[in-house]
Amino acid sequence: AQSVTQLDSQVPVFEEAPVELRCNYSSSVSVYLFWYVQYPNQGLQLLLKYLSGSTLVKGINGFEAEFNKSQTSFHLRKPSVHISDTAEYFCAVIPKWGATNKLIFGTGTLLAVQP
Amino acid sequence: DSGVTQTPKHLITATGQRVTLRCSPRSGDLSVYWYQQSLDQGLQFLIQYYNGEERAKGNILERFSAQQFPDLHSELNLSSLELGDSALYFCASGKQTAGLDEQYFGPGTRLTVT
Numbered sequence: 001a002q003s004v005t006q007l008d009s010q011v012p013v014f015e016e017a018p019v020e021l022r023c024n025y026s027s028s029v030s031v032y033l034f035w036y037v038q039y040p041n042q043g044l045q046l047l048l049k050y051l052s053g054s055t056l057v058k059g060i061n062g063f064e065a066e067f068n069k070s071q072t073s074f075h076l077r078k079p080s081v082h083i084s085d086t087a088e089y090f091c092a093v094i095p096k097w098g099a100t101n102k103l104i105f106g107t108g109t110l111l112a113v114q115p
Numbered sequence: 116d117s118g119v120t121q122t123p124k125h126l127i128t129a130t131g132q133r134v135t136l137r138c139s140p141r142s143g144d145l146s147v148y149w150y151q152q153s154l155d156q157g158l159q160f161l162i163q164y165y166n167g168e169e170r171a172k173g174n175i176l177e178r179f180s181a182q183q184f185p186d187l188h189s190e191l192n193l194s195s196l197e198l199g200d201s202a203l204y205f206c207a208s209g210k211q212t213a214g215l216d217e218q219y220f221g222p223g224t225r226l227t228v229t
Contacts, residue, residue, distance in 0.1 A: 032215055036220075042222060043117065043119075043205060043220040043221055043222045043223050044205065044207075044220040045117075045220070046217065049217075051215065090158060094215065099170075099171065100163055100170055100171035101146070101148070101163075101209060101211075101215065101216040101218065102148065102160040102163060102171055102173060103148075103150075103158075103160060103218065104160070105157060105158040105159075106157075107157045108157065108158070
């Protein structure tokens with residue numbers, strides 16, 4: 001079975017400051033890794049994904065994430081945040097070679113950007 | 116706009132009632148996934164259909180059922196509703212059932228059970 005842990009339920013940060021949202025996963029098999037963003041009153045939008053290859057992946061809106069296999073982590077970073085980045089961020093996994101593509105989500109981190 | 120549509124956007128109903136949530140996938144997508152987002156349980160996978168057939172089940176209650184029709188739209192039926200069923204229900208669509216299938220999420224249906 002797989003599980004995803006997002007230890008920070010809320011991360012307050014000032015505008016133009018850097019931010020890191022943490023994600024750790026547990027799985028007995030290899031997984032694909034994802035970050036989704038949910039803006040207020042909207043659905044989920046894919047920010048970025050790690051499938052294989054380079055461990056640093058870049059996504060939309062200036063976000064990037066680094067896969068660390070030894071630490072089973074996939075932390076999301078942005079060097080300078082904007083007010084418009086205020087949203088809920090979800091880390092998720094899909095087991096590789098599984099019979100289905102069901103996403104297994106973490107509990108989410110609310111990024112609150114303050115002016 | 117992901118191209119996935121869900122209706123209705125909001126639904127308010129009483130305990131014990133039955134409701135139907137509808138999802139239309141993106142053009143060309145054969146898979147539909149249903150997820151529930153609640154304060155207690157977070158985001159959980161409920162069920163997946165591929166081209167009309169059920170492919171995977173998650174933490175879906177027996178009071179809930181779903182189906183995918185020949186035109187590929189899907190409906191999630193929730194019956195004998197309880198207060199705890201209040202949640203945001205998302206559907207997502209994708210092209211295939213195995214291998215990596217990027218899922219595109221609809222805007223969700225917010226269900227409030229009073």
